[in-house]
Amino acid sequence: MVWYSYPPTWRALFLPAFILMAIMAALGPALWMTALNVKYRDFRYIIPFIVQFGLYVSPVGFSSAVIPDKWRFWYSLNPMVGVIDGFRWCLLGGQSAFYLPGFVASLLAVLLLLWFGVRYFRATERTFADMV
Template sequence: MEKLIVDASKPKWRINLKELWAYKDLFYILAYRDLRVRYAQTFLGLAWAFIQPLATLTIFTVVFGKVAAVDSMGVPYPLFAVCGMGAWTYFSFVLNQSGNSIIGAQEMVKKIYFPRLVIPLSKAVVGFVDFGIAMIFIAVLMIYYQIAPSANIVFLPVFVLLAIISALSVGIWLSALTIRYRDFQHVVPFLVQFGLYATPVGYQAKDVIKRLPEWATTLYYLNPMAGVVEGFRWSLLGGDPPSQYAYYSFTVVIVLFLSGLYYFKRVERVMADIV
């Protein structure tokens, strides 16, 4: 694969989109490899992609729907929960995979040149498998409970895009940080586990923030997925629009994404030396 010559007059932190496009074949190969390896030599194969969200949905239904009896906006709780899981499932997968992506490809990073950003970006594509399965669950439950999507569904692509950017922003940050500080390999599983309950996946955000002081509410919405999940569910089921504090989440998503790209480009120059 021909190595492109980067214009030295351009700032080193800028992302060279032309160069990324030139390595699109490598991007496709990495994504396809990860997809095949994920279910290779497993007894149930692709069925695991259905079993895992189904198990999570069952736990949420028992704990939040039956025991805690949270307000589910007047719709059956399983549908309420799976609408929250839709965006979170994609985010958690990309976060898990991107965090160790550069270290996992360290032999390739040491031997050949290519834009290192291709590696975490390829994980985002594989995550669409989980996202697609979550959308299948949503469609099946809507048909089963005979509930039509709300008119707000026109905004669904916006929140899907925000979920993608959010997942990539945190994933890019972690993939770069893990190279210098290997402790972050152990932080990622904790972030996913903690984030699942710190994000309104199995409950409504308004049920939490009404019990919190304003400073704690602001802190809650600094979670980039808090507003995204809230908006994702609103676009499917309707009801009250996302809280005004959700804009904090959207702002954090953009800030994390831009700062993540900047930091990644700085670290990229020495990745082959320190990986």
């Protein structure tokens, strides 16, 4: 960032927290889908469609600011919304707004997905050897 004459601000200190949130947001569904893939062999063909759908409903190519205010909280229940908006807030500084209620909802969705993913994986882990 310094190379492009864009020095980092104090917000960059929050970047490790958003990296951890991104890891948790990926780990929860990954554990769940891994267990489903072992149990149902054809599930592996559905995973690319789920990932592609997730790309289109996450604010990767657009800003969350384009979402109308009445839908913004519900949109923030997507776990990746908080992660991507957090990265933008950290790295872009004042150019990106931080919607706190949406971030809290997204963080709760990440924690819930991680909890369900770990719980489902642990419950089905004992039967993996029998299915393979």
